[in-house]
Amino acid sequence: MKGLTSFFDRMVQRYLPDAFLFAIILTFVVYLLGVLFTDSGPVQMIEHWGTGFWDLLAFAMQMALVVVTGYILANAPVVKNLLAKLSTLANTPAQAIMLVTFVAIIACLINYGFGLVVGALFAIHVAKRVPSVDYRLLIASGYSGMLVWHGGFSASIPLTIATPGHFLEETLGTIPVVETLFSPFNIFTVLVLVITLPLFNRYLLNGTDPLRNTDAALWKSDTEEQTEHEITQPSTPAEKLENSQIVSLIIGVMGLAFIVYHFATNGFDLNINIVNFIFLFLGIILHKTPRRFLDTVSNGVKNAGGIIIQFPFYAGIMGMMVASGLSEQMSLWFVSFSTEYTLPFFSFISAGIVNFFVPSGGGQWAVQGPIMIQAALETGADTAKTAMAVAWGDAWTNMIQPFWALPALAIAGLKVRDIMGFCVMILLFSFIPISIGLFLF
Template identity: 30%
Template sequence: MKESVLHRDTLKEDLGFFERIAVSVSNWSERWFPDSYVFAALAVILVAVCALASGASVKSVAGAFGDGYWSLIPFTMQLSFVAISGYVCAVSPMASRLIEKLAALPRSARAAVTFVALVSMALSLVNWAISMVFSSLLVRALARRTGLRMDYRAASAAAYLGMGATWALGLTSAAAQIQANPASLPKSLLDITGIIPFAQTIFLWQSMTMAVVLIVVSLLVAWFSTPAPERAHTAQDMGVDLSEPVTDTKSERRPGEWLEHSPVLTLLMVALGGIWLFNEFTTKDPLYAISSLNTYNILFLMLGMLLCWRPRRFLDAVAKSVPSLAGMLIQFPLYGAIAFMMTKAPGIDGATLSHHIAAAFVTVADSNTFAPVMGAYSAVLGFLIPSGGGKWIIEAPYVMQAANELKVNLGWAVQVYNAAEALPNLINPFWMLPMLGILGIKARDVVGFTFTQLLVHAPLVLLMLWGFSMTLDYVAPVMP
């Protein structure tokens, strides 16, 4: 017994700073961290209580809950198709072969985890769903390598870094997409901000520099927080089934099924979609065209069809993607309800909970401190409303009005939101749901490692938001 205790103490001394934090928080979260649905339900109750405490009536709070429950359904469908198209592309035969080749590259467990982090963050700048799905499948492929003894928790957390660090600074930034599309903007917001193209948001050199810094720092934290092989919790240790389902078998087919296994329909549909996409990108500014979430989804659905080649393989991939969306579909209504309770249940003074929270932050901000103050506020609100686009619709009217009044660059104000938006993702399990379904684990298994990233990201992001805001001048809104 004494030798066992001494061994554990020796291992503790051997742990690095980041690894010690990650392992300690992981041990705590595996015991105490709730399921993501419980997390969302608790947020509903907390917001309801706070709204009542701010003076709202029970009737108005309950009314806002019911009215808001289905309010995010259109956006939910769009995000679901982002996830579906990303999954289909990632599990296509060509992508599967690429994943196996990439999984053979790392020579050590720490290198494998860091490599996953790099792939995840790089892909997230193009498509957060492809990033999450492709990186998760890469983790499973790495976990099947005998002799690697890679910590499955750390690798899974690394696969999530695209969503927790860089996604909102890339093409799938919901806030940037909304601001670039007049059709997506509520008139009340359009009158405040006008149209803000990608060139003034995600393609600012300040934004791209911030993305590079976050990638480098995240890789370093991933490297130093990964447990050594002798302390690793492998997929086998965690009871994860790594076997891959057999698809596209050569069993006898009925004559009526021949079109399901022929590329003819795929080629015709991709041709139609390709002509439409060609027209979109040649008759409009390409940056404006790609910023439309509907255009974006058609592009990647057509790509998924082409990569799968045969309709049956495409349909099988779509069917496999749906279980990973279950948590999102059942929980998104709760976040819609939260948003309405915060913004549609006025108190005795006529002000909503959201207004009270915003006023508390805005009163302490000026043109120099707007970026870090509003970034901190957005991150805090993100723990309750983890919806990139939905939350932007809630925040943007008063945030952008304040930016106008304080003469803060409006494009950078969008990026303040984007950079801060990713921070709560690192510990809020909502956006982890599709990834967790693929990896076969719980949020509690990875949150220790993502929390370690948050400890570094939070002060770094706020510092960069403040520093880069000094390099940008105010530009008056441009109306359509």
């Protein structure tokens, strides 16, 4: 374990560039693959790239708000105290790793956006409690919760095919979540990972390199220091308004009223927009005054730069993959040698590969769904299980795809190479229970 973990950590530290450069290199790779293996020429691939470049603007804004609103809420005094108390459950580095992993998994099962923020923020508080822990591994453990998101309540593929009117309804019909999220395969896989992943991450401590460990004791929140607005007394009408608790309370109550209305009319619909909405208005209320809230916003926005600039490049990559037919060719190749028994497994593998280039669950299902479901119908494979195999493939390679790690890294103040060596180990380990589940059930 120590030798293998150290090997991947050294390789990543030496050869993995910054996440922005990773996106650029991936752009070059997809461009060349499209020119060589599809009917699209060099000019057409450029057209596909530029046309798709802005297709993720709404999603990029959502992810930026995940970071900013999560930062705002986590730096509210009440929440900081709550996380600090929860962190007291860990007294040793091993306990810290297991606690952060478990909390991150549960949070991601509830909602992936919620889990992304909670995993990183809770890891920071645990690092303060146990400063001797390897901070890089602690953040990787917090991010490892994303491994299970597509088996949880915010899973886009099973929720899509359970919704009347989805784009494959004529071919597939609607499949209730009892056959996908609550299937024996999914329950087995989730339970095994909930139990074993904290233990596995704890054993990764054996492979950490003290020379590369980030000193968790040096981490300090930007808002731990009082700002000028918190020290000086407001004197002008404008300053009094900025420091009015009444203003924050009124707008905060309006926000809470909508949250209650949303759940009363839609049930437990915890999508990314409502998560951001909850974080935002709870942050407004808990910071008490607009000035304190805005000071925290200014600090939080600094963490969203990587998301804002990198997501358009991934949208361009997705544009080339889909428009050129490259993603379709990849999927069809796996289908060509699959049987009724092996199709779910090869759907999982192909989804993991395609996820490198189309790192969006909904977007990936739009590309692979028609191919895999048609193959399942032709071979007699279980369509619900095949759909969940694609979902787990999407979640599986998130461990080594910087796209989803960006929010956690931004909050933690680390670079992708700091955690990726550990994430490779988590990827290799998680392949075992997922594969067993696919063949066993």
